[in-house]
Amino acid sequence: MSIKDTAEEWQITATTTPFTGNKTSVRTDDVVxxxxxxxxxxxxxxxxxxxxxxxxxxxxxxxxxxxxxxxxHKLWEIPAGLLDVPGENPLHAAQRELYEEAHVKAEDWRVLTDVYTTPGGSDEAVRVFLARDLSEAEGRRFEVSEEEADMEIKRVPLEELVRGVLAGELHNTCLVVGVLSLVAAQAGDGLDALRPAEAPWPARPFAS
Known part of the structure; x- marks a missing residue:
């Protein structure tokens, strides 16, 4: 028996948007x-x-x-960012975030996992990529501001992150999901068996 999520949409009799922010909004639906x-x-x-x-x-x-x-909290996280442009290719967005937050580029990209972060209260979908064959990016570093101006960057052994996740010391969703998915992939068919970086993503369709 195959266990997988399926798309489904129940009837909506009314909808309003009581709040619209800079990047996100709040919607109220009456659902049958x-x-x-x-x-x-x-x-x-x-x-x-x-x-x-x-x-x-x-x-x-x-x-x-x-x-x-x-x-x-100050949280340890993996580089991440919003899909600011509707229809934006998520791989291009991920490459941009890795450059902007860490001034790093990667030659090998795979899809590690796709998640809905809090499906009971948000429609946010996140694609977590695995990036390998890393090197320093060329040119000037991206100028950061606000919270990112205080950002600290480190490289931490995978096993230390696993320990921190299971000990309740690391809490960021993408870090937890990414680290444990990586360990599972390594123990399974291997990292080269992961989906290609351009794999379809029904939650956020994108142009090639």
Missing amino acids: MPDGTVARRDYQVHPGSVAVLALDDLGRVLVIRQYRHPVR
């Missing part, structure tokens, strides 16, 4: 339930994101430490 009742659902409308688990030749993962105001 299977028993015929109508339930109101509020959720964040999100453009989608990409994240990059960059693995070097020594088995270390490139991580960044950044202040996240909603949770009042």
Whole structure:
């Protein structure tokens, strides 16, 4: 028996957008339930994101430490960013984020995993890439601002990140999902068996 998620959309009888922000908004839908009742659902409308688990030749993962105001924490994360342009190719966005946040480029790209971060309250979809064969990017470093101005960058052995995840010391969604997916891929069919970087992504269709 194959276990997989399936696309489905229940009837919406009314919808409003009570809040519109700079990058995201909040939508309220009245949704018809299977028993015929109508339930109101509020959720964040999100453009989608990409994240990059960059693995070097020594088995270390490139991580960044950044202040996240909603949770009042400095979190260790992997490079990530919004899909700012509708229909943007997620690989190109991931390559941009790796350059901007770490001034690094990669020659080998694969899709590690696709996730909905909080499907009960947001439609955010994230594609996590695996990037290998790393090197320093050419040219000047990207000028960062706001929270990113205080960002710290390190390369940490994969096993140390796994330990931190399981010990409850590392909490960022993309880091946790990316690190554990990488370990699972290594123990399974190997990293070269992962999906190609341009694999279709129904949650956020993109132009080639």
